[in-house]
Amino acid sequence: MTLYTVCYSARGTGVLRTESVVAEEAQAAIAQVKRRLGASRTFQEARVFEDGELRFNVSTDTRGVATAGGGTSPRS
Numbered sequence: 001m002t003l004y005t006v007c008y009s010a011r012g013t014g015v016l017r018t019e020s021v022v023a024e025e026a027q028a029a030i031a032q033v034k035r036r037l038g039a040s041r042t043f044q045e046a047r048v049f050e051d052g053e054l055r056f057n058v059s060t061d062t063r064g065v066a067t068a069g070g071g072t073s074p075r076s
Contacts (some may be wrong), residue, residue: 004029004050008036008043016043026055030068033058038065 001022006029007015023029026048033046037060048056058068 002026002029002050004048004055005052006033007047007049008040009045009047010042011044021048026050030056030058034068 001024004021004023004026006019006021008017008019009015021029021032023032029048033048033056037043037046037058044060046058047054048058056068056070061067
């Protein structure tokens with residue numbers, strides 16, 4: 001199991017909430033973040049970190065559909 005740190009924000013804001021997610025693999029963590037963003041009226045973006053390194057950016061569009069993109073940090 002891997003520990004991921006998720007930083008949630010709204011568009012144009014700083015981090016509004018930070019949560020920890022434990023998942024077997026990255027896709028399971030992303031699925032959980034997508035569900036949270038899709039159900040939230042406050043959060044529109046999330047950054048997912050593993051071991052302090054950015055792994056994924058997740059955001060919702062105007063319809064509340066969440067999409068994930070790769071992070072900017074290279075994996076060591």
